[in-house]
Amino acid sequence: MSVASAIKTGDAAELPGKRDEDWRWTDLRGLIRQVPPDSAPAAAVGAGPFDGAAEEIVVIANGEGAAHIGVDPHGDRTVALRIVSRGDGSHAARVSIDVEADGRLTLLESYEGEGSYLSQTGLVFSLGVGAQVERVVLAADDAEGVTVSEAEVQLAAEASFGQTVITGGARRQRLQTTVRHPGGHANLRLDGVYLLADKRHADLTTVVTHEGLDGVTEQLAKGVVRDQARGVFQGRIVVAEGADRTDARMGHHALILSDRAEVDARPELEIYADDVSCAHGNTVGRLDEDALFYARQRGMPDDVARALLTEAFVGEVVERIGHEPARDIAAAWVAERLRGG
Amino acid sequence: MLSVKDLHAEVDGKEILKGLSLEVPAGEVHAIMGPNGAGKSTLSYVLTGRQGYDVTSGKVTFEGEDLLALEPDERAAKGVFLSFQYPLEIPGVPALTFIRTALNAQRKARGEPEVSAPEFLKLARAKAGELKIDFDMLKRALNVGFSGGEKKRMEILQMAMLSPRFLILDETDSGLDIDALRIVADGVNALRSPDRAMLVITHYQRLLDYIRPDRVHVLSAGRIVASGGPELALELEREGYDKYARAAA
Amino acid sequence: MAAVKQTVEHVASLEKYKHGFVTDIDQEFAPKGLNADIVRFISAKKDEPEWMLQWRLEAFERWLALEEPDWAKVSFPRIDYQDSYYYAAPKTKEGPKSLDEVDPDLLETYKKLGIPLKEQEVLAGVQGAPRYAVDAVFDSVSVVTTFKKELAQAGVIFCPMSEAIREHGDLVRRYLGSVVPVSDNYFACLNSAVFSDGSFVYVPPGVRCPMELSTYFRINAENSGQFERTLIIADAGAYVSYLEGCTAPMRDENQLHAAVVELVALDDAEIKYSTVQNWYPGDPETGKGGIYNFVTKRADCRGDRSKVSWTQVETGSSITWKYPSCVLRGNESSGEFYSIAITNGRQQADTGTKMIHLGANTRSRIISKGISAGKSSNTYRGLVSAHPKARGARNFTQCDSLLIGKHCAAHTVPYIEARNGQAVFEHEATTTRLSEDQLFYAMQRGLSQEEAVQLLVNGFVKDVLQELPMEFAVEAQKLVAISLEGSVG
Ligand SMILES: Nc1ncnc2c1ncn2[C@@H]1O[C@H](COP(=O)(O)OP(=O)(O)OP(=O)(O)O)[C@@H](O)[C@H]1O
């Protein structure tokens, strides 16, 4: 049972729903009675958000397009991957990304949607020893769209994978990353930002399994929700038996700016090894009243002070993006969302 | 300039200020001294409008206008500045961004044009230089990871850049080394002028050696129990608060 | 250091599971298995009114339609519900009217139990013994309740559930099942059909219960399930503190314990409920035997400014599945959950709490300390939710796990649902092992390894221990020590 197979078979019963523990807050089964027909090929797709920051642009429109991105040993590529949805149909795509030993890849991934589509994208990342990947995702879906993105990442020793997912949500949206972490001083960063207004929904789900000695995972996710929006964060860190000296840290912090918005979180630790140091912190609430007073004492009106502090709250995640042009694009996108809301 | 009459205020339902009266004319510097827990910081928060500090009776006017009716930022725009006893850390906001946002908000409220970015940077560089603050520190998130003394200096930098008209310094001297104390005092003295006034809360005569007060008040158990000239501070330094604590009780 | 030394001495003097003896007294059983007739039999044995029988039968019908849950992180062979006794009672003619009428063998049992030490003295009426009232439940039946008269003077009702059903029928009818509905979950539903006894407490408006109330549960008979039902009502402005202790003999067969506890706190009322659970944990090597502890505990903070606090020290049972919860319905009501859960050998525990914020300005606080050793598995599972009307709701959760050994597991599964912008939730969790540095430091100062572990573990659980009433805190500290014996080295 999966979204991909539901799209393939057209059988809505294949969709996950709230009875599935990992989908309890992102119920697709109850939302979609009938899987929309297959999407027609998309017409012109226009420009993407990362066009200026990448050397190459790969477009997958309504499920059609290149399916493989490779980096040779010691190679270095910066690729913008545009996943475009147009219209009211359903479509799925699979992309495999192989970065060989000591190769470097900056993947600037965007979800660009218009319409009330159902879209699923499966990405399979495979990293060689010492490979370095930075993945920056900007998800700008339609308020009527339903999007599921499922990435599977296989790390190797000494590899590093840094990810920042930034989303404005959709009618329903799940951005999921599953990482198999072999330890061996491989480094993992899994960051996320969701900025939701109106009735939008976004679900950031991550599962990291530490399978060997000396693994590091660092995770920081932040969300700002207003109106009747709903943000979901599910982060699970598994440390298998024998994966000693694992160091895993997870933080999720959300601000709810209206009376009817909602944030659901499940930060989970599943530990089968004893020599570990794992921690998670989770806060949901309002802006810090003391900081707000401090800013107002210096002369900022309430709305100015709130905007400044909210931007700073999210800025802590955006600042961790390593690729500078991508960071600037992400920061501008975030600022616009926050001010527009 | 500032006039406080029979002010009663409570925090969490507990009365802290119990009929406090105080007059600070323009051009004067008044010091407030008093034992721990007397209500000095409470007074500074009531004057600046912090939430949770509820005025139950009494009056505060600033240049004839009812100060208590104004929002915190409106008071700031009128020129009321508080140097916090415990300055807050503002993660994610570079000090420069914070100060520029505050400055422009105040100017806007007063109907003045915004300062341009180059103009602002020039000003910031100059003031940082005067206060011996490393300019790079202004690019870091405000007060995050700053030492106690650095935070206090950052308060004075903000004060210098916002050039307020009524200054409240709540124990700005505590945590400062001798050099920093002098620098801070110079910064404060630079703002002394006939149309400004100051309320300096402190536990130590030392600061008052640098910032000569016109009047000294003793705040004990929520009220001003004694007032006098600069010599009162010296007497307190010698004899402590014993006799005033008894007077208040 | 005096406290540490004392603990260490105590530990040395205690064997592994000292409660594993069987009392040889005549027992009366209902036939094995479960059907409507057994339910009727239990009800008839208790001389229950017709409404109670109907309530049970209805629960039984519903239970047949439910399925055993499987979401907890525990695994065990399927339970054969037909291979168990649902009613076992020590044979006596009538309920004992005074201590003299209680079977001496039974009193001997309590003497042997030792934990809680003081209750034996209380039962025996020793002069100068701490004054707290005890209701002792032996298998399914309440044997004796002490201090009844004195409590009655204060207007407090403290009696076996069976007696309450007969004598305070209107109160029981009004509140029973009002916190944990009959078909709330599989085990609660089973309990509703077959519960045999338990304690009932009612504290009238404005009364501060003059002493601690305590129930002492023991499973004795082989192959018998124990299904107690506890109902505590604190009327407006009332206060009561209630303690619950549990032991069971060693057996090769697993025994089922499926209790239901319901607490109701009206306006300004406060209930403090403490548990020290030390059921037989099963064989540490094979995991054989031990109690299946599937318990539903829930408090309804129905009144404004009401307060319920759960404190538990869970060291026993082969499987624990239990989430003492608070429904914070009244405005400004508050709920607390303090827990120490220790697993060793082959034990599995899946425990935590739910704090459901419904009223405005409700507060909750969760402090959970899990320790896993041996080949055990220890899961904290919790839910904190704020509904749209729960403006100003606040929660603080601190959830720490300590691992001792290479083959144990610790999991943390918090669910957090915030449905309004005025709620503030904070949650922190850590999983670490015992610090080598601290161990070394303590050993350098002359403590043995066991003693050093003791010391550090005591520090780890201190925040929870101090929530227990004094008498229990000392016992609990010893229990913590015993449970971890042999886990290091
Ligand atoms: N939230 C609060 N609830 C109850 N009492 C409070 C609260 N905040 C402050 N107080 C009390 O108010 C009194 C005055 O505090 P305040 O901070 O104004 O003292 P202070 O004169 O500035 O002392 P110090 O010299 O130590 O800075 C103290 O007794 C303090 O404990």
Ligand SMILES: [Mg+2]
């Ligand atoms: Mg103070």
